[in-house]
Amino acid sequence: MGVGVQDAIHAGQKLGGSGLPPITRNTRLPNVTLSERPERSETGVWIGIFAIVMTFAALTSAMIVREGVALDWQHFQLPKILYLDTLILCFSSWTMENALAKLKEGESRFSEGMTWLCITLGLGGIFVVGQVIAWRVLAWQGLFLATNPSSSFFYVFTAAHALHLIGGILGLGYLIYKLNRARSARTTGIRATSLYWHFMDGLWVYLIVLLLARM
Amino acid sequence: MNYSPTQLGSDSMHEVSTHPVAHQHTAPTGFIRKYVFSLDHKVIGKQYYGLALVSVFIGMVLSWLLRIHLAYPDYHIPFLSKLSAAGAPGGVMTPEYYLSLLTMHGTLMVFFVLTNAPFAAFGNYFLPIQIGAEDMAFPRFNMMSFWTTFAAFVVMMASFFVADGPPISGWTAYAPLSAVGRDAGPGLALGQDLWAISIAIFCIASLLGALNFIATTLDLRARGMSLMRMPYSTWAWFVTSVIALLAFAVLLPACVLLILDRVAGTSFFIPAGLVLSDRLQPHSGGSPLLWQHLFWFFGHPEVYIAILPSIGIVATILPVFTRRPLLGPKALIGSMVAIGFLSYMVWGHHMFVSGMNPFSANIFSIPTLIITIPATIMTLLLTASLYGAKMRFDTPALFCLGFISVFISGGISGFYLAQPSLDTYLHATYFVVAHFHFVMAVASLFGVFAGTYFWFPKMFGRMMSESLGRWHFWLTFLGVYCVFMPMHYLGLVGNVRRYSAFVDDYLAPLLPVHRFITIAALLTGAAQLIFLWNLIWSRFRGPVASENPWEATSLEWSTTSPPPFDNFGGKHPVVNHGPNELGVDGPDGTDFLMQTAAPKSS
Numbered sequence: 077m078g079v080g081v082q083d084a085i086h087a088g089q090k091l092g093g094s095g096l097p098p099i100t101r102n103t104r105l106p107n108v109t110l111s112e113r114p115e116r117s118e119t120g121v122w123i124g125i126f127a128i129v130m131t132f133a134a135l136t137s138a139m140i141v142r143e144g145v146a147l148d149w150q151h152f153q154l155p156k157i158l159y160l161d162t163l164i165l166c167f168s169s170w171t172m173e174n175a176l177a178k179l180k181e182g183e184s185r186f187s188e189g190m191t192w193l194c195i196t197l198g199l200g201g202i203f204v205v206g207q208v209i210a211w212r213v214l215a216w217q218g219l220f221l222a223t224n225p226s227s228s229f230f231y232v233f234t235a236a237h238a239l240h241l242i243g244g245i246l247g248l249g250y251l252i253y254k255l256n257r258a259r260s261a262r263t264t265g266i267r268a269t270s271l272y273w274h275f276m277d278g279l280w281v282y283l284i285v286l287l288l289a290r291m
Numbered sequence: 292m293n294y295s296p297t298q299l300g301s302d303s304m305h306e307v308s309t310h311p312v313a314h315q316h317t318a319p320t321g322f323i324r325k326y327v328f329s330l331d332h333k334v335i336g337k338q339y340y341g342l343a344l345v346s347v348f349i350g351m352v353l354s355w356l357l358r359i360h361l362a363y364p365d366y367h368i369p370f371l372s373k374l375s376a377a378g379a380p381g382g383v384m385t386p387e388y389y390l391s392l393l394t395m396h397g398t399l400m401v402f403f404v405l406t407n408a409p410f411a412a413f414g415n416y417f418l419p420i421q422i423g424a425e426d427m428a429f430p431r432f433n434m435m436s437f438w439t440t441f442a443a444f445v446v447m448m449a450s451f452f453v454a455d456g457p458p459i460s461g462w463t464a465y466a467p468l469s470a471v472g473r474d475a476g477p478g479l480a481l482g483q484d485l486w487a488i489s490i491a492i493f494c495i496a497s498l499l500g501a502l503n504f505i506a507t508t509l510d511l512r513a514r515g516m517s518l519m520r521m522p523y524s525t526w527a528w529f530v531t532s533v534i535a536l537l538a539f540a541v542l543l544p545a546c547v548l549l550i551l552d553r554v555a556g557t558s559f560f561i562p563a564g565l566v567l568s569d570r571l572q573p574h575s576g577g578s579p580l581l582w583q584h585l586f587w588f589f590g591h592p593e594v595y596i597a598i599l600p601s602i603g604i605v606a607t608i609l610p611v612f613t614r615r616p617l618l619g620p621k622a623l624i625g626s627m628v629a630i631g632f633l634s635y636m637v638w639g640h641h642m643f644v645s646g647m648n649p650f651s652a653n654i655f656s657i658p659t660l661i662i663t664i665p666a667t668i669m670t671l672l673l674t675a676s677l678y679g680a681k682m683r684f685d686t687p688a689l690f691c692l693g694f695i696s697v698f699i700s701g702g703i704s705g706f707y708l709a710q711p712s713l714d715t716y717l718h719a720t721y722f723v724v725a726h727f728h729f730v731m732a733v734a735s736l737f738g739v740f741a742g743t744y745f746w747f748p749k750m751f752g753r754m755m756s757e758s759l760g761r762w763h764f765w766l767t768f769l770g771v772y773c774v775f776m777p778m779h780y781l782g783l784v785g786n787v788r789r790y791s792a793f794v795d796d797y798l799a800p801l802l803p804v805h806r807f808i809t810i811a812a813l814l815t816g817a818a819q820l821i822f823l824w825n826l827i828w829s830r831f832r833g834p835v836a837s838e839n840p841w842e843a844t845s846l847e848w849s850t851t852s853p854p855p856f857d858n859f860g861g862k863h864p865v866v867n868h869g870p871n872e873l874g875v876d877g878p879d880g881t882d883f884l885m886q887t888a889a890p891k892s893s
Binding site for chain 1: 428429498501502505506509510511536537539540541543544545547548551555556557558559562563575576577578580581584585588
C-alpha cells in the first residue's frame with residue numbers, strides 16, 4: 077500500500093471517519109479543507125430528506141382530502157409576519173453559502189466563515205421566534221388548533237416544519253462548537269448541515285405557497 | 292493511485308489487507324456500554340432479537356388466550372381476572388376484552404416481531420459484516436433506534452395496566468373508533484392514547500434504523516463489493532429499508548393527527564353528527580376513510596417489510612444447502628426491487644369494503660395482481676433451484692423449504708382476495724386471517740427460524756442442536772398447517788372474524804373446527820419451547836462452531852465465530868467474487884469459493 081493510502085487512513089482517523097483505505101467514498105484526503113467527496117453524514121441527510129418529503133407529502137394529501145370531504149373549511153388570512161419570516165429564511169440560506177465559501181478558502185478566512193455560520197444560526201432562531209409570533213397572532217384572532225380544519229392543518233404544518241428547523245439549529249450549533257474547538261474547517265458535517273439547511277428553506281417556500289393557496 | 296484487489300494481500304484464501312484501521316469508536320469495557328447502551332451493531336442486533344423474542348412469546352400467549360376463548364367460551368382462566376378484573380370477571384373475558392387482547396396480539400406481532408426480527412435484528416447484525424464494514428454508518432443513531440423501539444414497547448405494554456385495558460380498535464386502529472375516546476368503548480381512553488404514542492415512537496425508531504441501513508449499504512461497502520456482489524439478504528435488507536423509510540414517514544404524521552383528534556379536539560378523522568354513548572361528539576367533517584388511506588399506505592408496504600427480509604434470508608441460506616447457486620440472481624434481485632416499488636400502489640386492496648368508490652377498487656386490483664408476478668418469480672426461482680440438487684437437510688434448510696411451502700400456501704389465497712368481487716364476500720371472514728397468517732406471519736417467522744439456526748454459530752460461536760431443531764421444525768410445520776389451513780374453510784362458509792364466540796348463532800356447528808384449531812395452536816405454541824430451550828442450551832453447551840461450519844461464501848463466514856469487535860480483526864476484506872460461487876472447484880478440494888478468495892487465474 078502506498079503513502080497516499082496511509083495518509084488517507086491517518087486523515088480518516090484524525091477526522092473521525094472510518095479510516096478505511098480509499099475503498100469507500102468516505103475517505104477524506106489530507107490537506108483538503110473541504111473535500112469535494114461526499115461525506116457519510118451528507119448521505120444520511122439526503123436519505124433523511126426523502127423521509128421528510130414523504131411526511132410532508134402525506135400531510136399535503138391529507139389536507140387536500142380533508143378540505144374536499146366536508147363543507148366546513150374556513151379560509152383565513154395568513155399572519156403577515158410569515159412573509160418576513162420567509163425572507164429571513166431565504167437570506168439565511170445565502171449566509172450559509174457565504175460561510176461555506178469562506179471556509180473553503182482555507183485557514184485565512186476561517187473566522188469570517190465562522191461569523192457567517194453564527195449569523196445563519198441567529199437567523200434560524202429569529203425565524204422560529206417569528207413562527208411563534210404568527211401562532212400568537214392567530215390565537216388572538218380566535219383561531220386555535222381545533223377551531224377549524226384549516227387552522228388545524230396550519231398549526232400542524234408550521235409546527236412540523238419548526239420542529240425540523242430546530243433540529244437544524246441544534247445541528248448547526250453543534251457544528252459551530254466543533255469548528256470552534258478544532259479551529260479548522262477540516263471537520264465533518266459542514267456540507268451535510270448546509271444541505272439540510274437549504275432543504276429546510278426550500279420546504280418552507282413550498283409550505284408558504286401551499287398555505288397561501290389553501291388557507 | 293489505483294489499486295487492484297490483488298495488490299492488497301493475495302497470500303491466503305481469505306484475502307485481506309493487513310493494515311490497521313480506525314474503528315469509529317473504541318471497544319467499550321464497562322458492562323453498561325458493552326451490553327446495554329452499546330454502539331456495536333452486533334450487540335444492537337442481539338438486543339433487537341431479544342426484544343422480538345419477548346414480544347413473540349407475549350403475542351403467542353395472547354393468541355392462546357384468544358383461541359381458548361373462541362373454542363371454550365366459558366372456560367375460566369384465573370390469571371386473566373388478575374390482569375383485568377373488569378375485562379375478565381371471574382377469569383372469562385368479555386367480548387370487549389377479547390378485542391383488546393386481539394389488538395395487542397396484532398400490534399406486538401406486526402410491529403415488534405415481524406418488523407424487528409427479520410429486518411432490524413438480523414439486518415443490524417449481518418448487513419455490515421456481509422458488506423465488509425466495521426459497523427453501521429451512524430452507530431449512535433443505531434443505539435438510539437433500538438432504545439427508542441424499546442421505549443415504544445414499554446409504552447405499548449403499559450396499556451395492559453391502565454384502568455380499562457388496551458384499546459379494542461385492532462392493530463389497524465380504524466377511525467372514528469380509535470379517534471373519539473372514552474365514549475366509544477373500553478380501552479379507547481388512555482389505552483388508545485398509549486397505543487398511538489407507542490406507534491409514533493416506533494415510527495421514529497424505524498426511520499432512524501432505515502436511514503442507517505441505507506447509508507451503510509451505500510457508503511461502507513468493502514473494496515470489490517459491488518451492488519451485484521451483495522448477498523440476497525443484504526439486498527433484501529436494503530430494499531426493505533427503503534420501503535420502511537418511506538412507509539413509516541407516512542404513519543408518523545398519521546399517528547400525530549390521530550393523537551390530535553383524541554387530545555386536542557381536532558376533526559381530521561371524526562365526522563360530524565356522531566353520537567356515541569348518548570353524547571353528540573364535538574367534531575365536524577372529518578374523514579374516517581382518510582385514516583384508512585394513510586394507515587394502509589403504510590400498512591401494505593409493512594407487509595413487505597415483514598416478508599422481504601425473510602425472502603432474502605432464505606435465498607441466501609438455501610443455496611448453501613443445495614450446494615449450487617440459485618437460478619436467476621438478477622431476476623431475484625429485480626423482483627425484490629419491483630416489489631418494493633409496487634408495494635406503494637396497492638394499499639387500496641385493504642379497503643375494498645370500506646365504502647371507497649368501487650371504481651377505485653378495480654383500479655387497486657390491477658397493481659395487486661401485478662405484484663404477484665415478481666412474488667411468483669421469486670418463489671419459482673427458489674423452487675426450481677431445488678431441481679437436481681444434492682440437498683443437505685440440516686435444520687436451516689428444512690426451514691427454508693418450509694418457508695417456500697407456507698409462502699405458496701398463503702400466496703395462492705392472495706390471488707382470490709385481490710379481486711374486489713371475491714374480497715367483498717371473504718374480507719371479514721377467517722379466509723383473510725388464514726391468508727395473512729400464512730403469507731406474512733408464518734412465512735416471515737420461518738425465515739427468522741432459518742436465519743437463527745444458520746447464523747447462531749456465527750453469533751454465539753456454538754452450533755445449535757440438530758435433533759432439537761428437527762423436532763422444532765416438524766412440529767411447527769405440521770402445526771401451522773393444522774392451525775391455519777382449516778381457517779380457509781371457515782372463511783368460505785362465512786365464519787366472520789373479530790367475534791369473540793360463536794355459540795349462539797348459525798356458526799355454532801363450526802365449533803368443533805375451532806376446537807381443533809385451538810388444540811393445534813396450543814401444541815404448535817408449545818413446540819416453540821423446544822426452540823427456546825435449544826437457544827438457551829446451545830448458547831452454553833452447544834458444540835463449538837468453526838469459522839465457516841456451513842461452507843458458505845459470504846463475508847460473515849470469513850471471520851471468527853463470533854466476530855471480533857471490529858468484525859474482521861483490524862483487517863479489511865477485499866471481495867473478488869459474488870456470493871454465488873457454489874458447486875465450483877474451490878481450493879483444497881472444496882466445492883465453493885469465498886467472496887474473499889483469491890481471483891481465479893486467467
